[in-house]
Amino acid sequence: MGARVGLFSLLLGGVCAQLEMMVDSPVAAQLGSQALLPCTFTVADAPISPEYLAVHWYFQDQELASYDDSLNISRPGASMDTKQLTSGNASLVLRNVTVSDQGAYRCLVIHSPDRGEQSLYLAVLAVPTVVVPSKAVLRGEPNLLKCSVSSFHPADIIVTWLRAGEVLPVSPLPAPQRNPDGTFNVSSSLTFQPTEQDQGVTFSCQVLHAALPRGALQTDFQLVFGVSPVVNIHAPMFVQGKAQVLTCDVKGFYPEAIAVNWLLNGVRTEAPRVNPNGTFNLESFYQFKPAAESEGAEISCEVQHETLSRPIVRSVRVHLEREGTQVSVIVLVASVLVSALAVAGVAFFLYKRSRGKGWLGRAQLHGAFSCTHPPRPVPGGSRQGRSEYPCVVPAAPQSLSASPAAGARSSF
Template sequence: MGARVGLFSLLLGGVCAQLEVMVDSPVAAQLGSQALLPCTFTVANAPISPEYLAVHWYFQGQELASYDDSLSISRPGVSMDTEQLASGNASLVLHNVTVSEQGAYRCLVIHSPDRGEQSLYLAVLAVPTIAIPSKAVLRGEPNLLKCSVSGFHPADIAVTWLRAGEVLPASPLPAPQRNPDGTFNVSSSLTFQPTEQDQGVAFSCQVQHAALPRGALQTDFQLVFGVSPMVNIHAPTFVQGKAQVLMCDVKGFYPEAIAVNWLLNGVRTEAPRVNPNGTFNLESFYQFKPVAESEGAEISCEVQHETLSRPIVRSVRVHLEYEGTQVSVIVLLVSGTVSALAVAGVAFFLYKRSRAARQMFTASDIVGPKVWVPGEYVSLVCIGYHCSAGTEATWAKCQNEELMPIARGDPSGSDGEEQPLVPINSLYKVQTQMLPLDKGSATLATTLMFRVRSPEDLGARYQCCFISKDGRTLSTKEFGDYTLRPSAQTQGPAVDPAAARPAEE
């Protein structure tokens, strides 16, 4: 309710006049808006004479603006229309209001020989925003849902959880945390164990706050029944001075958004890799070149997912093997039957041969899940080591003795960066990653991702072929060691694809 105060003049020199100053208080303004602080005045029985007029505005003991023949602004973001003074309007305007500008303001008007003043209060309001960080829950297990309310002012707020319009018991609301700009954040928690009856039901987070025009704000959502990822880390034998590739295998998760981090002795080695592309399996690769000081170091793969209350971490310890180890064993075995000179010659020959063999191209077996379910995604991974420039990987599907090319993965120009999953057609996506090694060679990792179909994948085998720049086939690997398991919508026993293949002549 506005308050009006009339202040009467002082009797000076036997002359009596009357000055009345009026304000409306309190004044409410939205954060970032323009606030008008109204201050008007009248002079009884006499016109307003500009030569006798002065106006001063104060906030927290400091002058903001003043008028005495001319306007003087003491703080940026403040204005006053001097043309309105003659009609008795001394209002002040604040531009782009901040929380720090909330408080009591004083309007002082002097119309000589009289003076009058009045105070008003400015309340700054900031509308809250609501976010549900994660809607993913695990069926039949205790889950924690959070409703994050941010950017509101003042601090008083109420948060209510609803299920199909009915109030749910929630944890007590903690004290709001203050932001640098003076607004507040708070997070409300709901702990419950979802069941099948909760699927498709509308849950709500409702907020009551003074800044809301209708008093309440509500966000509705439905639960997403998720699955936590399974994480395994695969590491090669660590050889000092040789770059090797580690793989973090993340499987069976839902929903699809996931972050994978690599850590060396607990320190993140690179930015998180986020997978928002709808897949349900993910392979992340990390190239590591150990030195002598790496002995005993810990390499970790950290996975963050909506269904996890804390990240999953899988780790391996670095135990170095040295290139000369196997040669020295051979020397000990033959030292009793040949001369020292012959031993030296044999050792040198074997060392050079083993060194050359390590630099030759090799390919891993195709890695993939052992059980396939129609409708679910699978990823097949194959890695080529010591690839020369221009090496490519191709995928093919073999069924009923017919070889059907799927895709060619071209890693050229990747410079060690993971390439996105490239849609080859409506059925398959391929991802390639080239990790540079020493002396111009590199490690090429290729991933084939697709949704299992039945009966199309019954008895099928998948091939990965590495091809050199000049068109030579370096290696071909085949994967067919899996069992096709019926989905929940189908019936019947699991099928071994080997049993479904035609007998070989």
């Protein structure tokens, strides 16, 4: 909108001079760009004479630039084209505009004996950046999707969630947070429980803001059905002054992108394989050399994944053992293992020996009681159809203590 101001000077020597000024306000400029603050003027019935001309620009009552026979600049990046002044153009150019440049400016023109002043407003705009950082959800469970809108100015903004083009109900948008450069950030959340019907459906985060050329910016995406990781931390026995390696096992997660961090007493210290079911595993290692003051320290493995609303943290406490104690424990364990193996070996030997002796005894007895003579009828007739088989039993070997006496006769 243009504003036109006509200023009339004093009467000097019966001559009436007239100074007329024109500005356009408001002026909009993108953050980091160049802003042109237009200020033009005309002098009626007289040419513009440099020796009678002075121009001053003010912002919040501080002078930014001035011309009075020469150009003086107070604001870095500000400039005026002095060659255009005699044509009635006193516009100011601001380079690399920041949020702090937003506000009201005053253009003061003096063409002696006349003077004129006009104000205009500069609005600094910053286009928002829209990101849905995680599209992974857990099937059949309550999930939280976030739409992060950052680095925008001014603070007024509208964020809408859509499913297949239809507006979804969401909680009210929180107040935007101001960044050090004067721009703003805000995060909108959508809480819902996805089902099979949501797979392949387009979801959107739509943003309405004054800095957008078409008024709206929209980010479309589809859900990724993920699997949360299982996290375990493995630690050795801690010995003062001896470096040891801890392992953080992260298994069964999907999608693949994941962050694993190591923390010592809560302070970050240091920083996959595909499973048959399409999930991933990851092992992270941390070398730690405990000192005397490490007693009671907490070592943590922190895992961040798209399917997690907050990181998984697994921790161990440092309990120092003397190195001699560790050696003694190792020796004790080794002794127990050796003893157990020895006992098992003796038991096995005795078992095999007993089995072998029984077989040998049966073989010897078979040879000792073998009969070479034909059967002889028992005097008085056989009882129950049996006949007597007389056999001469040779002398038993010394090892067969249970054998019949040498030369004994046996009937069977």
